[in-house]
Amino acid sequence: MNIGIFSDVYFPQKNGVSTAVKLYKEEMEKLGHNVYLFVPKYSKDYKRTEKNIFEFPAIKFLFEKEQRIALPISTDIFKIKDLNLDIIHSQDPFSMGIFAEFMSKLLKIKHVGTHHTMYEYYRNYLPLIIRPTLKQTQRMIKNWCLKLDKVISPTNNIKDLLVSYGVPEEHVVVIPTGIDINKFNKPIEWDIRKEYDINPDEKIILFVGRLGPEKNIDFLIKVIHEVYHEEKNIKFVIVGDGVERDKLEDIVIDYDLHEKVIFTGGQPREKVLDAYKQADLFIFASYTETQGLVVLESMAAGTPVVALGKMGVYDLLNHENAGGIMIKELNENDFAHEILRVLRDKELYKNLSENAINFVKENYSIEVSVKKILEVYENLLNIDKKQHL
Incomplete structure (x- = not known):
């Protein structure tokens, strides 16, 4: 098949959607597509080396420096027809998603979309004067989904949410975003302990993600403060960057944790994978995740997870042998208690680590996910053929 994937985010932007798109492309190409x-x-200075990527002029989003707003005005538009695309797959409802819808109608190609992000929780990035209401955002999501020939949801929880917005149940198929398990078997090259002078007896507690308010990292710092009262040999390593970094660094100083919390900034994909493999525990308190790829990646590395069980993360950790501990609500004492329990109970830690690896391998490999996505494509193409007979 000739597959066109349209997305408003991609590397070097570091987030779950960029990772998903890259993995889709690599796995589909392995299968001969x-x-x-x-x-x-x-940016003008950033040169891509990957093949088959069409770039469109873009401007920086004023309220989030890493985000780009694409302007689908390019001579490359005239090349799309020559690609003989069989299917279009968009990753969001914004400028590139709108462009994908336009090309779908123009070329009479089936259009699939994945609902990666809980946009309702990101309205705070916009100033009040242009910020849509919750109802307006939900209506926008519903309208986008109805324009698609099929909607892919990463979890059942998100599917139920879309249905509650008015999207027909049969219009949505649940396919988790898989991960490349093989990359977690490679030797570690980025030695975190050496670079940040972390002692061998100190436990590394890890967070990976964008430093935005929806991730609740300020809450995690307070949890680490609680843990530190009972366990001195810890380091909290925060991998990522974002609008809240200055605020979070101030909170660390306020809690007198400047010797216990490390901000690495945003890191290349290879270093992030090394961070998972060296961590003793991964903690996460976001309430906006459609799936929680960072949680899955930590588990793939055999690093147990203590996380807030909301939205997509709930769908991961509510399984009996998932390899993580789910906290029902944002409660500092509950989080701290479970962190200490996992770090101190060697048998529990061993079981969680083994279960995590097996759980991801059996349920969330990129091979399984892409196979299911290709089946969606093929079903739509077969329906299209029958309609033209």
């Missing part, structure tokens, strides 16, 4: 990406140009 031709995959073409249509993404915003990141």
